[in-house]
Amino acid sequence: MFLAFTEMSRAKVRFGLLTAALGMLVFLILFQTSLQNGLLTSFVGAIRNQTAPVLVYSVDGQRVIQGSFITPDLEQLTVDADGVGDVGRIGQGTFSATDADGTLTDVTVLGYEDESLGAPTELVEGRYPEAAGEAVGSSNDADAGFGLDDTIVVQPGGYEITIVGLADDVQLNAGATLFVAYDDYVDAVKSVNPDAGDPLPNVLAVAPADGVTDDEVVASINGQSTDLDALTKDDAADETPGVAQVQQSFQVIFLLYGLVIPCVTGLFFLIITFQKAGALTLLRAIGAPARRLVSSLLLQAVVIVVAGYLIGLALYYPLSQRRLGGIQLRFESTAVVVWAVLLLILGIGSSLISARRVLKIDPIEATTGGANR
Numbered sequence: 001m002f003l004a005f006t007e008m009s010r011a012k013v014r015f016g017l018l019t020a021a022l023g024m025l026v027f028l029i030l031f032q033t034s035l036q037n038g039l040l041t042s043f044v045g046a047i048r049n050q051t052a053p054v055l056v057y058s059v060d061g062q063r064v065i066q067g068s069f070i071t072p073d074l075e076q077l078t079v080d081a082d083g084v085g086d087v088g089r090i091g092q093g094t095f096s097a098t099d100a101d102g103t104l105t106d107v108t109v110l111g112y113e114d115e116s117l118g119a120p121t122e123l124v125e126g127r128y129p130e131a132a133g134e135a136v137g138s139s140n141d142a143d144a145g146f147g148l149d150d151t152i153v154v155q156p157g158g159y160e161i162t163i164v165g166l167a168d169d170v171q172l173n174a175g176a177t178l179f180v181a182y183d184d185y186v187d188a189v190k191s192v193n194p195d196a197g198d199p200l201p202n203v204l205a206v207a208p209a210d211g212v213t214d215d216e217v218v219a220s221i222n223g224q225s226t227d228l229d230a231l232t233k234d235d236a237a238d239e240t241p242g243v244a245q246v247q248q249s250f251q252v253i254f255l256l257y258g259l260v261i262p263c264v265t266g267l268f269f270l271i272i273t274f275q276k277a278g279a280l281t282l283l284r285a286i287g288a289p290a291r292r293l294v295s296s297l298l299l300q301a302v303v304i305v306v307a308g309y310l311i312g313l314a315l316y317y318p319l320s321q322r323r324l325g326g327i328q329l330r331f332e333s334t335a336v337v338v339w340a341v342l343l344l345i346l347g348i349g350s351s352l353i354s355a356r357r358v359l360k361i362d363p364i365e366a367t368t369g370g371a372n373r
Contacts, residue, residue, distance in 0.1 A: 026312025111185020
């Protein structure tokens with residue numbers, strides 16, 4: 001331990017630069033993890049964090065709520081499927097609306113028939129709608145004119161919706177999102193286009209009967225017609241167009257980070273080992289055991305990785321509490337722990353390349369001058 005810290009104290013700049021570089025890489029990894037999760041949640045949080053365990057689309061909708069339309073025949077086939085318990089309609093529309101600040105903006109309105117089939121899973125403030133013209137909004141939009149007790153006016157019809165509750169992570173399409181009773185959704189549609197008539201539901205929310213699993217209900221409904229596309233709510237969120245592509249893009253980035261960090265750490269210690277080959281050979285010649293030299297090298301690797309991780313974590317924490325446009329970032333505790341373990345393993349593993357060179361040092365070279373060749 002004395003040898004490891006003595007060497008680091010004599011080469012503060014070299015070890016400091018490597019630690020800072022690792023800190024920046026850690027910061028980028030953790031920040032992009034929060035960015036990925038925040039981005040995906042802003043697109044499909046309303047699907048993942050609602051109460052219906054199974055959602056039924058029309059095949060033509062390609063798993064996009066607003067692109068799907070359930071005809072009466074398809075609705076009846078769903079109701080008649082084996083294992084189906086309760087069924088509720090869900091409608092979704094994107095409207096121009098004036099928020100509480102008087103700004104005209106786009107807002108997504110989701111209408112549900114039953115609180116247990118399509119409403120936000122859990123509220124963080126307020127209550128669920130109980131009267132006409134009431135809604136649950138996303139807490140992510142509370143500071144953007146969609147807070148508790150704010151009134152939103154749908155344009156051009158002038159239909160008013162008052163937010164009486166807030167829920168976390170229930171945005172859809174990265175924009176302001178409101179959950180209302182299905183009749184309010186229909187009224188909002190008619191206020192914009194009075195001649196539209198009653199709109200078809202976009203998807204059906206299904207709860208399995210007692211003793212039936214979600215997957216069994218999905219298989220049963222899909223067996224009713226090739227025009228029906230039933231999915232569990234998690235699958236519906238994951239298979240929304242664009243989600244897989246975003247995940248794959250970030251996975252490539254994280255893979256590159258996983259390759260860069262061991263390369264940087266391993267190359268650094270390999271260069272250091274070459275530069276101090278003479279000193280290592282002399283230490284071996286005077287009786288220093290190879291195990292002690294290797295332990296010193298590995299201890300340096302641990303110190304650098306841990307210090308670099310703490311620097312990256314210190315940079316990441318304040319940024320993880322911020323909001324970027326419509327994306328709410330959060331401190332990702334699981335990612336912090338997983339990457340800490342992974343990077344420590346990669347850092348130590350890469351330094352073992354240099355440790356192997358230390359083990360190959362022949363003490364005889366100290367008397368023959370081999371260390372200087």
